[in-house]
Amino acid sequence: MVSLKDIAQRCGVSTATVSKALNGQPDIGEETRSRILRIADELGYMANASARALKTKRSYNIGVLFVDPMHGGLAHEFFSTVLDSIRSEAERHGYDITFINRGLGQRETSYLQHCRYRGVDGVVIASADFTDPMVTELVQSDLPVATIDHVFNDRIAVLSDNLRGMDALVRFVAAKGHRKIALIHGEPTSVTVGRLTGFHRACEELGIQIPDKWIRQGVFHDPKSCSAITRELLEDPDRPTCIFFPDDYSCIGGLNAIHDAGLRVPEDISAVGYDGIPLSRIVSPVLATWRQDTGALGTLAAARLIEQIEHPRTAILDRVIVEGRLQEGGSVRQIC
Amino acid sequence: MVSLKDIAQRCGVSTATVSKALNGQPDIGEETRSRILRIADELGYMANASARALKTKRSYNIGVLFVDPMHGGLAHEFFSTVLDSIRSEAERHGYDITFINRGLGQRETSYLQHCRYRGVDGVVIASADFTDPMVTELVQSDLPVATIDHVFNDRIAVLSDNLRGMDALVRFVAAKGHRKIALIHGEPTSVTVGRLTGFHRACEELGIQIPDKWIRQGVFHDPKSCSAITRELLEDPDRPTCIFFPDDYSCIGGLNAIHDAGLRVPEDISAVGYDGIPLSRIVSPVLATWRQDTGALGTLAAARLIEQIEHPRTAILDRVIVEGRLQEGGSVRQIC
DNA sequence: CGCCTCCACTTAATCGTTTAAGTATATTAG
DNA sequence: CTAATATACTTAAACGATTAAGTGGAGGCG
Numbered sequence: 001m002v003s004l005k006d007i008a009q010r011c012g013v014s015t016a017t018v019s020k021a022l023n024g025q026p027d028i029g030e031e032t033r034s035r036i037l038r039i040a041d042e043l044g045y046m047a048n049a050s051a052r053a054l055k056t057k058r059s060y061n062i063g064v065l066f067v068d069p070m071h072g073g074l075a076h077e078f079f080s081t082v083l084d085s086i087r088s089e090a091e092r093h094g095y096d097i098t099f100i101n102r103g104l105g106q107r108e109t110s111y112l113q114h115c116r117y118r119g120v121d122g123v124v125i126a127s128a129d130f131t132d133p134m135v136t137e138l139v140q141s142d143l144p145v146a147t148i149d150h151v152f153n154d155r156i157a158v159l160s161d162n163l164r165g166m167d168a169l170v171r172f173v174a175a176k177g178h179r180k181i182a183l184i185h186g187e188p189t190s191v192t193v194g195r196l197t198g199f200h201r202a203c204e205e206l207g208i209q210i211p212d213k214w215i216r217q218g219v220f221h222d223p224k225s226c227s228a229i230t231r232e233l234l235e236d237p238d239r240p241t242c243i244f245f246p247d248d249y250s251c252i253g254g255l256n257a258i259h260d261a262g263l264r265v266p267e268d269i270s271a272v273g274y275d276g277i278p279l280s281r282i283v284s285p286v287l288a289t290w291r292q293d294t295g296a297l298g299t300l301a302a303a304r305l306i307e308q309i310e311h312p313r314t315a316i317l318d319r320v321i322v323e324g325r326l327q328e329g330g331s332v333r334q335i336c
Numbered sequence: 337m338v339s340l341k342d343i344a345q346r347c348g349v350s351t352a353t354v355s356k357a358l359n360g361q362p363d364i365g366e367e368t369r370s371r372i373l374r375i376a377d378e379l380g381y382m383a384n385a386s387a388r389a390l391k392t393k394r395s396y397n398i399g400v401l402f403v404d405p406m407h408g409g410l411a412h413e414f415f416s417t418v419l420d421s422i423r424s425e426a427e428r429h430g431y432d433i434t435f436i437n438r439g440l441g442q443r444e445t446s447y448l449q450h451c452r453y454r455g456v457d458g459v460v461i462a463s464a465d466f467t468d469p470m471v472t473e474l475v476q477s478d479l480p481v482a483t484i485d486h487v488f489n490d491r492i493a494v495l496s497d498n499l500r501g502m503d504a505l506v507r508f509v510a511a512k513g514h515r516k517i518a519l520i521h522g523e524p525t526s527v528t529v530g531r532l533t534g535f536h537r538a539c540e541e542l543g544i545q546i547p548d549k550w551i552r553q554g555v556f557h558d559p560k561s562c563s564a565i566t567r568e569l570l571e572d573p574d575r576p577t578c579i580f581f582p583d584d585y586s587c588i589g590g591l592n593a594i595h596d597a598g599l600r601v602p603e604d605i606s607a608v609g610y611d612g613i614p615l616s617r618i619v620s621p622v623l624a625t626w627r628q629d630t631g632a633l634g635t636l637a638a639a640r641l642i643e644q645i646e647h648p649r650t651a652i653l654d655r656v657i658v659e660g661r662l663q664e665g666g667s668v669r670q671i672c
Numbered sequence: 673c674g675c676c677t678c679c680a681c682t683t684a685a686t687c688g689t690t691t692a693a694g695t696a697t698a699t700t701a702g
Numbered sequence: 703c704t705a706a707t708a709t710a711c712t713t714a715a716a717c718g719a720t721t722a723a724g725t726g727g728a729g730g731c732g
Contacts, residue, residue, distance in 0.1 A: 001452065003718055014682050019720060029680055046449045050395065051718035053386040054687045060440075080416045087435055094441025096454065098432050099423055104396075105430025113382045116337065118432065223618045252618050259620045282559045282588050283619065284595045339688055350712050355690060365710055387688035390717045 002043045010039050022047075053119050062090055062305060063100040063120035065111060065138070067128045068221070076221050076249055077277040078294060079127060082148065085298030086124055093306050095121070102134065110134045112141050121309045124148065124301045130189070144312070146305040148297055150190050156308060157319040158301040162191055165290035166198030168326050169272055172288065173242050174206050177335040178270065181210060182240035184229050184254070186220035186247070195274070199244070220246045223253020230257040234269075241270060241335060248273035248280040248289055255283075255331075266333035276327050285330030292324045338379045346375050358383075389455050398426055398641060399436040399456035401447060401474070403464045404557070412557050412585055413613040414630060415463060418484065421634030422460055429642050431457070438470065446470045448477050457645045460484065460637045466525070480648070482641040484633055486526050492644060493655040494637040498527055501626035502534030504662050505608055508624065509578050510542050513671040514606065517546060518569050518576035520590070522556035522583070531610070535580070556582045559589020566593040570605075577606060577671060584609035584616040584625055591619075591667075602669035612663050621666030628660045 004015040004022075011018065013032065021028045021036040022045075028036075053059040064086060068079065090097050100114050100123060111134045115123060122144035128135050130150050139145055139152050146156040173181060183199055186192050196215075203210055214233070219225040226245055233239060234257070245251035251273035255265055265271050266285060273280055276291025300320055308315035340351040340358075347354065349368065357364045357372040358381075364372075389395040400422060404415065426433050436450050436459060447470045451459060458480035464471050466486050475481055475488050482492035509517060519535055522528050532551075539546055550569070555561040562581055569575060570593070581587035587609035591601055601607050602621060609616055612627025636656055644651035 050386040050389040256620045284592045
C-alpha cells in the first residue's frame, strides 16, 4: 500500500534517495536518512517483495522439495521436525519457504519450472525420489541446491551418519547378549544402503552371523508393512531375539504386531527403532533407537544453502555429517 | 529466463499479443494463438510470478499462520496433517503457501506486515494465540482470512465439533460403566471451552457427578505436564477409573505415567485421547478417541479461503462444522 | 582564479507482465 | 459507395522497486 513514492513525496526527495536510504547505501546525508527512516516507520512502510524480486532477481524465498512417496507428505514427526528447523533457520536469515511441487493448478510443470516461476533463490531437497528425472533436472540446474540424506556431485549435502548409527545400535544390542537379530529396512535409498552397510559391518566385526531370511525389506514410516513382516518373523519357530525397524514410527507398529502375537517387549523379544523422534521417548517401553539430530539436519541444510546463495563464489559445496546419539531405551533387554 | 519478449520476437508479434494469447483472451486469432502456444512450449516458457503479482496484485500465494506456543511449530501429527491438507488443496487451485511469521531476518514485523510484504492473497490461521493483538490486527485487516477452530465475526471459520466429540466420548465411557471420570484439558482456548461444555453437559444428562479435583488443566501436546497431572490423579486413594487427555499425543504420555505407577491400561485404568491421529491406531492398546477429520479441516479452510479470494462479492463468510467420529479403542474397558 | 574532487542527491532505465486505449484492415449495413 | 462495426492486432503506461549514470554545488589545492 505505502510505497517508496509516498515516502519520497512526504520527504521531498526522489524515490531513488528513499530506496538508498532504506537499504543503507552510503551516499545519503545523515539527516536525510534519518528523516526518511522516521517517515517510513510512521507510514508503516513495508517493501513489496514482488517488485524487489523482479528487479533484483532475489526473492528471499527458498524452495523445499518434500515428497513422501507413501503418505501425505509432512505427516511424520521426523520430516516435520526437519521441515520446522529449515523453516526457522530460513526465517532467521529473512527468507520464506515455498513448497515445490509439480503442477500449479491444472498445468503440469516440473519441479524446476515451479522454482523458476516463483524465482526461489535455492532449494532444499529434504525427501524425494532421487532417481526421478525431475529431481535430477533440478539438481543439474544452476539453482543452488542442498540435499538432506543424499549426495550429489558438487552439491551441498547434509547427512546423518547412518553407518555409524546402525553400527552403534548393533553393538548395543550385541552387548546385551543378542546374536539372533533381524533387520527390517526401508526402500533401497542411500539411507538404506548406509544403514545396511553399517549393520553388516558391525555384525561381521562382532562375529555375528545373520541368515538372509532375517534381512527383510519393509517400507519407511509404514507400520502396516512392518507389522506384516514382523508377524512373519515371529511365526518362524527359529525366531530372532531382536528386531530392527526402519524407523521409530514403524517400530511402534511392529510392537503392536508383537503384542498381538501374545508376546511382550522386551521380555519376549526386543525391538529397535531409528530416528529418535520425541514419540520414541513417550511410548512405553522407551525405544532403543539412534537419535538423529533432526534439528541440525534442517538447520544446517538451510544455513549452508543460504551461504551458497549469498556467497556463491566462496561457498564450499561439500557434505556435512550430522552426529546422532544412541538412545538406550527399555525395548531391548539383557539376555544371558 | 524465457520471457514474453522472447516469444514475441520468435513469433513476430508484440508482447501484448503473447500475453493475451497465453491468458486466453478472446481478441487473438486462432493460428496466431496456436503458434504462440507452440513456441512458448518449445522454449519452455514459464511466467514470472513476481512480475505478474506486481502488476495484478494477485500472488497466488496464501499465508499460513501456524504458531504452536509450546513447541517447535508443526511437529505434531495433528497440525502437520492439517497443514498438509491445506497445502495440497492450495496446490490443486494453483496456489503456493507461505508461512507467516514475525520478523524477517533482524527486522521485527507484524504478521500483517509479513503478509503485505509477500502480497499473499489470503491467510489461513491454523493455530495461534487468538488473543494476540497481532493476530487481531490480521483478522481485522482487509485480507481474506479463514480460521481453523476459532470463530471471528464475519470471517470464514472451519471448526470441528468439539462439543459433540466430547459428548460422544463421555457417553462411550459411561456406557462402559465408568462414572469416576477425570478430565485433563488443554489451555483455555475456544477449543477447550467447547470440549468442557460438552463434557459437563453429557455428565449432567447422564447424572454423573464429577468432583472439581478431577477437572485439571494440562497443556495440549505436552506429554510431560499431562504425565505429572496423571501421577497426581493416581496418587489420590479415591482415584478415577478413566482419564480423558487433551489429545492423543499427550494421552500416550499419560499411558507412560500410568505404567510407571505399576498399573495397566485398560485393566486397571482407562484412558481416552482426542484427535484420532494415525498414531492413536498404532499404539497398543488402540486409543479410544474422537477422530477429527483433519484432512477436511485443512481442505475446507483452504477451499473456502480461495473461494473468497476469487469471488469476494459472493463468498459466504460463515462457519463450517466438520464432523468427526468415535474411535472405540481398547484403552477403555468395560467395568461392571 | 581555475580546476578537480567529493558529496548528496536526481534522472531515467529497467525487471516481466498486464491491460486500457489506439489503429489498420476487412466486413457488413444502409 | 460510404459509413459503421468487428477483428486482430500494437502502443504505451503502469505496477514498485533498484541502480548506473548524471548533476550541481561546496570545498580543497596549486
